[in-house]
Amino acid sequence: MNGIELIVIAIAMYAVAYKLYGNFLIKRLEVNNSNPTPSHTMNDGVDYCPAKPPVLLGHHFASIAGAGPIVGPVIAAGFGWVPVYLWILFGAVFIGGVHDFSSIISSVRHQSKSIGFIIQTYIGESGKKLFLLFSWATLILVIAVFTIIVADTFTHIPSSGTSSILFILLAIAFGLAIYRFKVSLTIGTIVGVILLFLCIFAGNYFPIQLNALTWQLILFAYIFLASVTPVWILLQPRDYLNSFFLYALMIGGLVGVFFAAPSINIPAFSSFSLDKVGYLFPALFVTVACGAISGFHSLVGSGTTAKQLDKESDARLVGYGGMLIEGLLAVLSLTAVASMVNKEFIDILVNKGPVPAFSLGVARFLNAIPFLNISSEAGQTFSALAVSAFALTSLDTAARLARFMFQEFFEVKENPEKESIFQNRFVATGITVAIGAALTFSGQTMSIWPVFGSANQLLAALALLALTAWIAYLRKGILFVMIPMLFMFAVTLTSLGMLVITNYNSENYTLSVISLLLFLLAVSLGFKTYNVLVNGKETSRELI
Structure with a gap:
């Protein structure tokens, strides 16, 4: 098999899935454009603001993509290209796409509130508090880590x-x-x-040379402004325009595959275990998140995207379509590194990291297009700049989402209209950014990062749990969300259990305790939902 076949199979499968499975989801959730969306009924010109489908797709895709669909598949390729390829293909269609599409629709039906609000409505207030606290803490980690990554990129590549x-x-x-x-x-x-x-091009002529600390301070000021500024004036248009950057990279890389006709040189399957990654199960399904399924997507979908959805039917293009496009980017990433000689791939991955490996592979595809005449060096620079641009996009989106989580946490159920000082967007953002900055400057951020992969996928499992409870309440068949939910719980609980033991044995007690707390959170919410479905009024509902 060669790279062309990998790309063609993925495009064909995603096109068919978008039409057929997308229609199934629309019917199952009774998507209806006669239902007014909160972007119209609650339009406040700040967070709730209707957007045209292409604009919202650009915002949503730029927010969910980041570096995830590039880094994950490249690292997991050490297992061999076949398991990674199959997980991306089927995960995006039957798990990630369902997760993203359903998260948007469920949020729109509940005043564009977060998944935490869905949990409160159908599982309970304590479940909501746990989910929002966990989501907010996860986003704080994203803010801290991506601030370091972006600041380092700007320091070493001043033009960016x-x-x-x-x-x-x-x-x-x-x-x-x-x-x-x-x-x-x-x-x-x-x-x-x-x-x-x-x-x-202007960046190359006028590079701004600052140290990492200065860039970090500038970035914290920027994400504060990005979080409180009306979404239509900065976040939405920036993500929309930036999406064309990634579209150009994807289209150029995909077209280049057909000219380069690369063979697949890494093994189809190499090992059940990788150093610093873990066993194939559950490590593959935690490492390859974006591109197959990622819990961060549910926060974006029910956080910013649902507040801008013009009509319900747009959710198929934005949610389900956005996930499939991201899956295609992940396939391109896999193809880029799979086309390398295995020794070359391993050397670059170990010594330079996944982004340089991806950039080199895509640069070779771009170089193969005769009418573009792009050198390998220019292609690498373009690819690396695209990745760094989307890391910044993920950073400012994470800040806004964390603000939403913080505000919802302090909502009073009996009087949701009454606003406390912690629900003020400036106060909520200020506290969020301050804690993110404190974590960044503590120097402990990267040591906690190994838990993030499991935490992110646990978010996906919890979102699917909430969606299962909501759809059961609607007296709809729930297998299409329940089966993905059970699978993701199996993945995350296994991964967290292994992290508890591994970190305890290596005397890293902090990470061991964090992993244990996440494990207990997942089990607790699982039992709460089970009691609702079995002992509540949902017991008479059909499963299919």
Whole structure:
């Protein structure tokens, strides 16, 4: 099998799934455009704001993608390309796509509140508090880690810092042009994309050279502003324009595959266990998150995306379609490294990391396109810059989502309209960013990172748990969400159990305790949901 076959099979499968399984999901959840969405009924010009489908897809895709669908498949390729490829194909269609699509629709049906609100409604108030606390803590970790990653990137590649600042200014101008001056989306997009790529060249001519600490402080100020600023003026247009950056990388890489016709040189299957990664089960399903299923997607879908959904049917393109596009990016990432000689791939992965390995593979595909005449060095720079741009996108989205989680945590169930000081968006953002900064400067962030993969997939399992309870309440068949939920619980509980033992034996008691607490949280919410489904009024419902 060669790279062309991997890409063609993935495109064909995702196209069929989008049509057939997408229609199944629409019917099962009774998606109906006559149902007004909160972006219209609760439009506040800050968080709730209707967006056109292409714009919202760009925002959603840029937010969920980040570096995840690139880094995960590259690391997991050490197991061999076959298990990674199969997990990406079937995971995106039957697990990740269901998770993302259903999260958006369930949120829209509940005032575009988070999955935590769904848990409160159908499982209980304590379940909601646990979920929101866990989600907020996970997002704090994302903020801390991605701040370090982006600041280091800007420090070592000063041109990327300049380009990113210009991206932000361009996004503000684009948002004003579209929403205030009513410029056509088509014209605005054409001009915006041209200026977007000019920003890249401008960065090379005017690099901003600052140290990592200075960049970190600038980034914390930026994500505070990004969290409290109306979504239409910065976050939404920036993600939309940035998505064309990733689309260009994907299209260029996919087209390049057909010219390069790369053979697959790494083993189809190499080992059941990898050093520093773990056993095939559960490590594969934790390592490859974005591209198959990621709990972070449910936070984005029920956090920012649901508040901007113009009509319910847009959820198929944005949620299910966005997941399939991300799956295709993950397949491209796998193909890029699988086309290398196995020794070369291992050397780059061990000595330089997954992003350089991906960048080199894609650069070779771009170099094979005769009419572009892109050198391997230019292709590597372009690919690496795309990854860093989306790391920044994930960072500012995480800050806004964490603010939402914080505000919902302090909502009073008996009087949700009454706002406490902790529900003020400036206060909630300030506390969130301050704690994220404290964790960043503590120097302990990266040591906690090994638990993040399991925590992220636990988020997915808990979201599917909440969706199962909601759909059961609707008297709908629940197997299409319950089976993925059970699988993800098996993955995360096994992974967390192994982390408890491994970290305890290595005397890393902090990580062992954190892993144990996450394990107990998952089991606790699982039992709460089981009691609701078995002992509550849901017992008479059909499963299929």
